[in-house]
Amino acid sequence: xxxxxxxxxxxxxxxxxxxxxxxxxxxxxxxxxxxxxxxxxxxxxxxxxxxxxxxxxxxxxxxxxxxxxxxxxxxxxxxxxxxxxxxxxxxxxxxxxxxxxxxxxxxxxxxxxxxxxxxxxxxxxxxxxxxxxxxxxxxxxxxxxxxxxxxxxxxxxxxxxxxxxxxxxxxxxxxxxxxxxxxxxxxxxxxxxxxxxxxxxxxxxxxxxxxxxxxxxxxxxxxxxxxxxxxxxxxxxxxxxxxxxxxxxxxxxxxxxxxxxxxxxxxxxxxxxxxxxxxxxxxxxxxxxxxxxxxxxxxxxxxxxxxxxx
Amino acid sequence: xxxxxxxxxxxxxxxxxxxxxxxxxxxxxxxxxxxxxxxxxxxxxxxxxxxxxxxxxxxxxxxxxxxxxxxxxxxxxxxxxxxxxxxxxxxxxxxxxxxxxxxxxxxxxxxxxxxxxxxxxxxxxxxxxxxxxxxxxxxxxxxxxxxxxxxxxxxxxxxxxxxxxxxxxxxxxxxxxxxxxxxxxxxxxxxxxxxxxxxxxxxxxxxxxxxxxxxxxxxxxxxxxxxxxxxxxxxxxxxxxxxxxxxxxxxxxxxxxxxxxxxxxxxxxxxxxxxxxxxxxxxxxxxxxxxxxxxxxxxxxxxxxxxxxxxxxxxxxxxxxxxxxxxxxxxxxxxxxxxxxxxxxxxxxxxxxxxxxxxxxxxxxxxxxxxxxxxxxxxxxxxxxxxxxxxxxxxxxxxxxxxxxxxxxxxxxxxxxxxxxxxxxxxxxxxxxxxxxxxxxxxxxxxxxxxxxxxxxxxxxxxxxxxxxxxxxxxxxxxxxxxxxxxxxxxxxxxxxxxxxxxxxxxxxxxxxxxxxxxxxxxxxxxxxxxxxxx
Numbered sequence: 001x002x003x004x005x006x007x008x009x010x011x012x013x014x015x016x017x018x019x020x021x022x023x024x025x026x027x028x029x030x031x032x033x034x035x036x037x038x039x040x041x042x043x044x045x046x047x048x049x050x051x052x053x054x055x056x057x058x059x060x061x062x063x064x065x066x067x068x069x070x071x072x073x074x075x076x077x078x079x080x081x082x083x084x085x086x087x088x089x090x091x092x093x094x095x096x097x098x099x100x101x102x103x104x105x106x107x108x109x110x111x112x113x114x115x116x117x118x119x120x121x122x123x124x125x126x127x128x129x130x131x132x133x134x135x136x137x138x139x140x141x142x143x144x145x146x147x148x149x150x151x152x153x154x155x156x157x158x159x160x161x162x163x164x165x166x167x168x169x170x171x172x173x174x175x176x177x178x179x180x181x182x183x184x185x186x187x188x189x190x191x192x193x194x195x196x197x198x199x200x201x202x203x204x205x206x207x208x209x210x211x212x213x214x215x216x217x218x219x220x221x222x223x224x225x226x227x228x229x230x231x232x233x234x235x236x237x238x239x240x241x242x243x244x245x246x247x248x249x250x251x252x253x254x255x256x257x258x259x260x261x262x263x264x265x266x267x268x269x270x271x272x273x274x275x276x277x278x279x280x281x282x283x284x285x286x287x288x289x290x291x292x293x294x295x296x297x298x299x300x301x302x303x304x305x306x307x308x309x310x
Numbered sequence: 311x312x313x314x315x316x317x318x319x320x321x322x323x324x325x326x327x328x329x330x331x332x333x334x335x336x337x338x339x340x341x342x343x344x345x346x347x348x349x350x351x352x353x354x355x356x357x358x359x360x361x362x363x364x365x366x367x368x369x370x371x372x373x374x375x376x377x378x379x380x381x382x383x384x385x386x387x388x389x390x391x392x393x394x395x396x397x398x399x400x401x402x403x404x405x406x407x408x409x410x411x412x413x414x415x416x417x418x419x420x421x422x423x424x425x426x427x428x429x430x431x432x433x434x435x436x437x438x439x440x441x442x443x444x445x446x447x448x449x450x451x452x453x454x455x456x457x458x459x460x461x462x463x464x465x466x467x468x469x470x471x472x473x474x475x476x477x478x479x480x481x482x483x484x485x486x487x488x489x490x491x492x493x494x495x496x497x498x499x500x501x502x503x504x505x506x507x508x509x510x511x512x513x514x515x516x517x518x519x520x521x522x523x524x525x526x527x528x529x530x531x532x533x534x535x536x537x538x539x540x541x542x543x544x545x546x547x548x549x550x551x552x553x554x555x556x557x558x559x560x561x562x563x564x565x566x567x568x569x570x571x572x573x574x575x576x577x578x579x580x581x582x583x584x585x586x587x588x589x590x591x592x593x594x595x596x597x598x599x600x601x602x603x604x605x606x607x608x609x610x611x612x613x614x615x616x617x618x619x620x621x622x623x624x625x626x627x628x629x630x631x632x633x634x635x636x637x638x639x640x641x642x643x644x645x646x647x648x649x650x651x652x653x654x655x656x657x658x659x660x661x662x663x664x665x666x667x668x669x670x671x672x673x674x675x676x677x678x679x680x681x682x683x684x685x686x687x688x689x690x691x692x693x694x695x696x697x698x699x700x701x702x703x704x705x706x707x708x709x710x711x712x713x714x715x716x717x718x719x720x721x722x723x724x725x726x727x728x729x730x731x732x733x734x735x736x737x738x739x740x741x742x743x744x745x746x747x748x749x750x751x752x753x754x755x756x757x758x759x760x761x762x763x764x765x766x767x768x769x770x771x772x773x774x775x776x777x778x779x780x781x782x783x784x785x786x787x788x789x790x791x792x793x794x795x796x797x798x799x800x801x802x803x804x805x806x807x808x809x810x811x812x813x814x815x816x817x818x819x820x821x822x823x824x825x826x827x828x829x830x831x832x833x834x835x836x837x838x839x840x841x842x843x844x845x
Contacts (some may be wrong), residue, residue, distance in 0.1 A: 170529065
């Protein structure tokens, strides 16, 4: 079993290679199809054409795109993602500097969404059509429909401006994390709560649950050991998919809260047509997606023994 | 059983949250008066003075460096409310002379000044910097500012004198040197850090009132006071520029007390900010012209009567009042009052007269109007997309259907740079400002015919032989009185030709805590807050 698992994991990892290669190809050429000249953006509107040409040569943008791509790929394979055309800092160092804040934010939001979402989902599944159920339904609806930036600004107005309890933005104190992670978690929390609720309701109606109850097992054992384990399979899938939503949400949340993370790095890079930086960040996102998908697949096996790694 | 378990978890989570919010005291609102926090909209691209293309970034760089000459401002003792940037005053040079033929500039340098790294400021350091301005290995988008200097003939007769020889007269040279692009770096620091690393952290390279401490990309840039500054000492020990891209967040952080000063919060909130007793809106005119460029070579716009009619059709004052919240001043000339060579041509700008506009369109053969595409950026100039909609509505009143299209800034720039044969532009929103506050920067950049794209950035494709001749004369004439006359004539010709719909110069504004005193704005879109104090 252990060997099978390892072979399965390795096979999945290898399958990711062509995916990642495809991603680099698409990103590289898509970025270059975007209108807007990085050399001109860098030189500023008032600079003269000679200077713009000089910068273009410095950046290697005077070479044909396939040559640039080959150069990029060759360096990327050696772990060198190039230098930002804007700050001239190495892309990898810049990304590494922003990885910490984003990971912290995304991890806190995921835990918040996962734990609270599953807990509240279980809670309402065991008391369908009660006041608590309706209240959480309304909250979940709010969670999926309120735009991230609006929720963020409202939280700021209440907790920073009116109550003076928390900082409005930035990454200056541990408390700075609270508002952005709540904001970022809201959408996923709502989705996971709804998912857990319906999945649990499904499980609780199954024959094996009735059998377990008939055996006289304690309520807690029935719910957690028997029903929950099966109910969690679709929840794990959703949790994995929510990771994508988290990255998208992180871009807005980071901008709203002036959080110095990867999402904002990407937005800034696009606004400045910083090709190497855009490529680097998107490549990172792609790698993360592949790894999260892998983790979700592997987690299935742990939760559901029927899934084998053969 | 299960119920109590869940409640226990809930109680624990709530307790943790409360402990986190209340237990750890949050000190943001009690602003430490020794440290000034300023929320700015963008992160720096480079902290090398020579690389500056954005006034926000140049503004931060100014804290760390001095120049030979500088426009009179707070550093030379100008108080908020007093006229600023009206003349050039000594900074690292104590005096200067220009030869009669305009070809030789002799600067006497301030003595006893030390760079942050402890080395001496002297003529050799200036020579090093002048050569660096023109060094192709240094990325300097403003290199063309200094191309008239002959670097092979720089003289340093003694440590406090430097003589620059020019290849041809350059009446705007002093203004260019004073634009911030000509700030002086320590040669020792540049050699130690390296030209390619200076943009990332000019550690100890300047002579200015503040010293670079750290730059956490995307988050903040911190400067600390220079204890050995040769000039007036600032009040705050430390200045932290916090990068906050969202304008609403900058406002919220200011209201929450996280920062004491915020760069351009959302324009629609300005009326409310003005009413808030705890805050102060600091604003002033800038040298930035905001206009609707007309493609002078496109269809109906080739006819001067049509272009004039468009100017008559727009009620600028009403749009400033209702859409820009008063944050602009109507253009009364193609340039703005902040520039040398400015001539006021028509009080109140082109008059609003839709009846006359319709009559002129009918006279030009467009009684039934016509359709134009109308392009605008979003968020680049104050209320740009919003005022474009107001303008389109007013154009509709005289029978012109303008269809608005918008995009992100780099794409917009690529539209602007497209040559005439392929340009998508018919009418478009654009702003133009010049770092060296001279009519040359505005008029040559936008109305000299050879500046048409792709060579330059004059997308109105305006072409007038007399104007071309005047603009070249303005660049090479040394006598200031003569230059003023030349620019007055050029402005008059351009104004009557109406190559743009002349709109307004937008105001530059920051909002501060009302306890922060001594903050003002300058005409080149900077804030002057180095000598601000806390009450």
